[in-house]
Amino acid sequence: MRKPMIAGNWKMHKIISESVALSEKIKNTLEKNVHVDVVVCPVFTALNSVYSVLEDTDIGLGAQNLYWEKEGAFTGEISPIMLKDSGCEYVIIGHSERRKYFSETDEMVNKKIKAALEIGLTPIVCVGETLEEREAAKETAVINAQLEGAFNNIDINDMGNVIIAYEPVWAIGTGKTATPQQAQQIHQFIRQWLTDNKDNEVSAAIRILYGGSVKPENIKELMDNEDIDGALVGGASLKAETFAQIVKNAKEVI
């Protein structure tokens, strides 16, 4: 059985003191939850301070991006080892905002996944179609291409350490959630892709999260579907009570 996961993507929100306060509040609000993995992904500057708050808890720490080189003349970038050094276990890779605003390609996503896996960080790899692509009925073709690019030449043995997040771009930060049926259909497509291109074992083990305007009110009906193993949450992860309620509601589905 796949252990559900709720991960919070704080995006470019909160200075260090605010991140510490939020993580303390999350820590104090969450019940002990052995059945749901909980992860928070603050901005780079707050990672280590949040780590100090969470290190004695089960709540995991993730970054929102990395660069694939170990070190060197890459001004403004951050390496996998630096994230590890800050206390990270996870890293979001290929978020649609990075693809859109920073021109990240599937090839770059692939390099980032390899670099994360090499150092022992668990990548949360985002895929998803735009509204135009969905309206043109191209969503599965787009996701197929993103999966092929992202997981090109990634060993089956490493795939067990990967998490995938399906995030339809039209549902991110818009308040517009995919229906549970729409989400399940793509999650099933992704799982089938894993069976066809990796193997059955990998396909059955990988957690596929849904992302796009998840809130306490819709997490249950999303997670009621066989292939939806949790959520990557943006806006609703910025308030401890709301985030904790999503985790609580996710737990009730198990």
Ligand code: PEP
């Ligand atoms: C995200 O940023 O990954 C996301 C899903 O955002 P939101 O929940 O705000 O739609």
